[in-house]
């Protein structure tokens with residue numbers, strides 16, 4: 286669902302902003318009823334004109350192909366995109382028009398920043414970025430004064446046009462100058478995170494994944510569950526994906542290499558495409574992704590990709606060696622326990638959220654029960 290807000294300063298002030306992000310496991314309607322669209326926590330996309338804000342939003346959340354963004358018109362209204370209908374992550378993305386004087390007195394920027402979880406500032410790395418750095422400083426320092434809890438994320442964007450050396454040099458320079466500006470303003474506590482991004486490869490999905498992960502209070506629990514799952518199943522790498530956006534909301538604690546991530550993204554595309562073509566009913570009904578969704582792809586280098594539905598919006602995608610896959614029964618059993626634990630985590634999350642406290646620690650039984658259940662499965666040495 287998306288809608289636009291006219292730039293006439295007529296923002297309705299919403300009294301209460303939930304500070305935590307909510308998640309729908311199976312019951313998105315419950316989330317809908319508990320929060321009006323305007324009161325949902327938000328991620329702001331800001332930056333100068335033509336820096337690439339709308340393109341990022343369209344490519345990541347609306348499956349627009351990067352080439353089509355060439356024809357995007359300049360945004361002249363705040364574009365609010367509520368992605369919670371189709372995605373696990375229950376937030377709104379506000380795309381700000383670049384040319385707007387954000388600090389015009391008719392803007393209630395306090396209201397805007399108060400309900401914000403993350404502010405993404407997009408800098409066009411192919412352009413002269415001096416003006417962008419000035420605007421970045423102005424924006425983050427204002428926002429920090431209103432709400433120091435905001436995560437400040439800087440996307441050094443359009444790096445597809447730069448050589449590897451140039452990319453690193455640009456990042457170093459922007460990092461240095463932005464932090465110098467903050468130090469001059471005695472804002473050393475304000476932390477900026479930097480990412481090199483482009484809509485022409487997976488870097489934009491990776492960066493968005495990291496932004497979203499910081500907003501998920503249950504992240505340590507999810508990582509723990511994934512660690513236990515992979516170590517007891519002989520799996521090399523596992524990602525928990527939001528299927529629609531291909532954002533990974535968690536992975537095990539081994540380092541993420543871009544190739545594995547890309548491979549898993551490609552697998553989601555293949556599964557959804559095949560399912561759309563051959564999986565729907567003849568009248569076009571049904572869903573391309575549901576409880577039955579499961580795919581196994583064997584590559585020619587003894588690697589196996591394994592995808593399985595976890596919740597309405599989430600899929601587990603794993604990379605493992607062929608020889609580990611011989612114990613498919615064990616993997617399936619462990620997956621069953623993992624899935625149950627994930628459901629428990631978010632059921633507890635949504636019930637505590639209603640009383641205003643999202644649970645960051647594991648629910649009493651989920652980790653313990655997963656450990657116990659995998660140990661009850663066929664024992665095997667951890668790879």
Ligand SMILES: Nc1nc2c(ncn2[C@@H]2O[C@H](COP(=O)(O)OP(=O)(O)OP(=O)(O)O)[C@@H](O)[C@H]2O)c(=O)[nH]1
Nearest residue numbers: 335336337338339340354355359360383443483484
């Ligand atoms: N090379 C390259 N071009 C990009 C990238 N992202 C966006 N663009 C191009 O940048 C131009 C501007 O993109 P928009 O998304 O309209 O920029 P915006 O920041 O929303 O602009 P305003 O609405 O005017 O604020 C478009 O022609 C995009 O195709 C990228 O990663 N690499």
